[in-house]
Amino acid sequence: MMSSIKNTGLDKHYFNSYPYWNRLLVDDLLDVSRVTRGLVTLEKTKLDAKRIFPDAVEQVRPLIEARRHRLIVHTPPDSAFVLGDIKRLVQVVTNLLTNAAKFTPEGGEIVLSMEVDRGHIRIAVSDNGVGMTPEFQARAFELFAQAARTSDRSQGGLGIGLALVKSLMELHGGGVTVHSDGVGKGCQFVVCLPHIAEKEFSANHELEARNPAHPSKALRVMVVDDNVDAAKMLALLIEALGHQVVVEHHALRALERVAIETPDVFLLDIGLPDIDGNELSRRLRMHPEAMKAILIAVTGYGHESDRERSLTAGFDHHLVKPIDLTTLSSILSKISQL
Template identity: 40%
Template sequence: MRCALVGFQRQSSVAFFQRTYAAVMRPDSFASDSHTFSPPPPEPVVTSEERLRILLESVQDYAIYLLDTDGCIISWNSGAEKIKGYAAQEVLGQHFSMFYPPDDVAKGTPEAELATAARTGRVEDEGWRVRKDGTMFWANVVITAVYASGDDGRRLRGFAKVTRDMTERKRLRELEAASQHMNEFLATLAHELRNPLAPVSNALSVMMLEPLVSPTLRQCRDMIDRQISHLTRLVDDLLDAGRVTTRKVALRLEPVELSDIVVRAIEMIRPHVVSRQQAIEVHVPQTGIVVNGDGTRLVQVVQGLLNNASKFSEHGGRIGIEIDKVGTFARVRVSDDGCGIDAVAIDSIFDLFVQADNRFERKESGLGIGLTLCRWLVEMHGGSVEASSEGLGRGATFTVRLPLFAVQDAANDEGMTGQTRERNDLGTLAVLVVDDNCDSADSMAMLLRMKGHRVQVAYSGAQALDAAERAERIDVALIDIAMPGADGFAVLRQLKRTKALSGACFAAMTGFGQESDVARSLGEGFDQHLTKPVQLQLLDTLLARAEERRRQS
């Protein structure tokens, strides 16, 4: 009894026996009249060429096909059909230039690529290609020369062409580039907006120091103050949006008491709430709730939610803020009885530059950045924020959850109390203001003079050096960074070599206020970085520092 197995290769005797035994024991293999059995069907021999064909056909993400030496298509895989839209019978024998845009064909790009591949062995390119339906896609193309060896040496047999659809990747690259350009634009825009804001803010501070002001002028002054504060917040929001999207915001984490965060946020939002005759109801537990967070950024979050509640509530409305614990999380809830949120807008209300449709009619609609910043900052702390509303006209509630800090109590930092020195404790200082913006320089000088200091103004680096050479002593130098000719860093280096400023405090005074800008200013040798419009508290801190340095010398 014999059994022939066609194509049997490198199988063990055990496997051969098992297959033979199985064939013998199959009832249907016996002939009814001869007691003989039929052998199993032979296994086909799979050649290496067939394996390669199967492999290429299984690839769906790449168009892989062969060209002859003239560039005509001689093979076509399923990936090519999927990407380009042509069946094999539609393209075999056609020149591969059919996939190129007309402009590239007119320039001879297909022939040039084949010539380069034949000369160097390989060519890679990215560009637009055309599908059967006429649509364009961005392709990564690799053309490799195929050679055969013979008696007459290596001979070009054709080309292997591999194409990949990179449209989505190109779109993502363009989005990243656009995001980078947007952030650069926002930084420049903020700087350009801060420059005119600085002299207006300085002039307003001067008006605040005037003791005898008529009721009409006081009303106008307070109105300007509110609008300047609003403009400054908008500029800061633009900058923060750019910082967060480029991950330039570094959190300074430490144990913070949430009730302190709430108190600071309410204090900052109080003028806006009072002007709208609104009331804030605060509910905090008797025991402290501590989280590991950046106090400044958490105040920004709570202030943003309170500001949002105030803006979208009517005059005389009520705002509630409550903090408590839920499991391992601290919870902050800000609620209002305002215009509410449509259900279709809940999911998108935290998106950048997006607001609920019904809120576009509000007078203080803003830029649609505040809630986005809140979400980003909360998520950077490992928390979450969500909005809920029962519908239009029924108010809204925003809930923030933050991980609890893994300690029972947080020590109070008593050292922070009473550190701010009053202006009356300061002596008269000699101050040099360097700024090519005349209004900004003059208004700062006016403010400093009303504080009792002696001020010299220079509108360029050259004028600053001349003033330094003529002065006996200068205690403080406020230097603008972006000046024509010599920038603020060059002016700083030159002023530090003069005798009059040997013990001076130097402050960069600029519209650029990102963390990288502050780091560069301090790295270049400035003692402090002041972002325009300069906050009076920071200015007083600098003056107090200069006074202390002068006393020690």
């Protein structure tokens, strides 16, 4: 796991260091102050709430990896439209994920899910962490309440993040609740937003600017990377974008699985242990089930010569680690329109 942490340029010392968490606390405290004084104006747009997950997961990914948690993401198959400020909604989910990661012992499980229910979008963050007493649940969203939640000061957290979540959800016309069966039994936080039916979108909205003859679809994506942790996290991000993902850690196994899965898109690590990504790309281009698929190279090398080798090997795109999520999302979105 330490190797995956180093890939992010961060390590456990960094995450436990005072300056890093102090900066986050100051940022959240300033935001709470602005909200309570009426100085925050939401930049609301009509958006698919599923757009929130990839950015939030990406922001919390280093902390989740550092604490060796398992993150599971569930998104609804259909669009989930809301009227909201995407930046602030990402901040809400990021704070809830961060809270779960900090108050769950190392190697725990965190579930991020979304559902559309009776005119509302419900986003839930569940964990199997330290839990809460009924008394604490009643004041969990009070400023600084979190300080008394655990005697382990290394967990950090003063409750500023949860207070900010409550304030931002109220600005959105929604709310947030918490439930725990008790100490040591984990927690579930649920935020609720008004759901907007797709037909309510104006003719000028960005979603309706898409070509109606080519609606987006969920893609079948195969990730091939021998770094197990990196592959899992990349798969989570792609699933959060609404696509189906399978993961393989060996090139030869990926070739065997192609006939079964028939992916639309492959993301191939170049430095694979058995045969490298360039050779795997060449073989896929000759495979009857994969020759028309979109191949994306994922590598730590971004020189022009590296890109030329990728194109010569049959790749359609060349992404340099760490992958820029916006770029990947744009590529997959364009493919799904075809």
